[in-house]
Amino acid sequence: MPRNDALRRELDTLTTEAFRPELADIDRLPTAEIVALMNAEDSGVSAAVAAGLPVIADAIDAAAERMARGGRLVYAGAGTAGRLGVLDASECPPTFNTSPGQVVGLIAGGPGAMSHAVEGAEDSREMAAADLDALGVGPDDTVVGVSASGRTPYAVGAVEHARRLGALTVGLSCNAHSPLARAAEHGVEVVTGPELLTGSTRLKAGTAQKMVLNMISTVAMIRLGKTYGNLMVDLRSSNEKLRARSQRIVELATGAGPDEIEAALSAADGEVKTAILMVLAGVDAPTADRLLTTADGHLRAALQAASPA
Missing domain, CATH: 1.10.8.1080 (Helicase, Ruva Protein; domain 3)
Incomplete structure (x- = not known):
């Protein structure tokens, strides 16, 4: 396997990839101590999200304005980030009776990547552009690139291409000063810190991303009149x-x-x-x-x- 020293140096600078020597013997701890550690780690996620609330609110208002004109909300990401976007999009029709295609989740490598990794998919900016072009993304749409590292080429490429198409863009990452945030009009950086397992961003970073995606879709739907007070009056009675x-x-x-x-x-x-x-x-x-x-x-x-x- 060829070395990629530049990528390794880049990953070494990311908070989400940092090694925590104090946890080097975690595998030797009793299960009760490990779950207590995980619980303590997660307790700080909400505060990290809170630091980004002003940017999140601005992004939601801008997205809702476009959705009121018939625009779509499109999430684009790879791996865990992509799966979280697909999950949030798939929950909108039964919860808010959204029309088909009003909220869309794109994952690098296509639907099969939900359960199986697709080799090289996250590294392709071109694939992201092709996926957005297949949707016919335009000025009334909002594209949210999601990437814990903030450097994933698929997510960054989606935001860059969406801006060229005139769409509103949001970049959601868990590292400060990320390429994804710089590429987007609304850069949301929820810095959750090093993970319990080095580089396993399905943990704190994934929790933070899920929280922000919940906010984006839920508050946008409130702005669109999908609720009455805190009642889901547009839900679809499918069961x-x-x-x-x-x-x-x-x-x-x-x-x-x-x-x-x-x-x-x-x-x-x-x-x-x-x-x-x-x-x-x-x-x-x-x-x-x-x-x-x-x-x-x-x-x-x-x-x-x-x-x-």
Whole structure:
């Protein structure tokens, strides 16, 4: 195998790759001590995320503005970072009833890389550009490059190409002064420090990335009117648990009884937001749908239109 001294020197400078000599004998410790160490390590992740909140909030507002115009939220990463993006994207349709393709997760090497490493995929800027071109990324879209190191060519290449296409760009990394953050309009650097296992960024760095991705998708959906207060009024009732949750959400939002809730959900074809508007405003399903369409899906605005002061 050929040596790559330049890459090795680069990795030696990364906080996420740092070796911790005080943990060199961790394999000799009792299991109870190891899990206590891991728990203590994770306790600092939230503080690291908190340091980046102003940048995260600005990025979310910019992304939500574009999504309101029909733009998409696209995550791009390799390995663990790519899998976290795919996970966050896959949870949006059942949670927020997002349309197909509204939130997309791209992983270097394609869907097969979710379970099996694809040789060399993370090193290809060209692959990232091709993946974005296949989606037809444009000015209304937001591309979030995700990389713990902040140097992964696939993630950096995705952000660089997205900027050339006019898309909004966000770079999420876990090292300071990263190429990914420099390439993006919004550079989010959540510095979680050296890992318990040297270079295993599925640990603290992965936890931090998951937290930030949760914020990006969740708060963007709140801004888009996918919630009513802290209730998920745009969820998709695709199984028994979600159908029961739909009934409970309508009850919490309206205080109505079981029969009225069941009738409203039936008339609304299971759409929670429509059912709530029907009950609170005393309108039928077609009227509720029309009010919601006029209000761009925002339930509070639709309620105000139905019952103007």
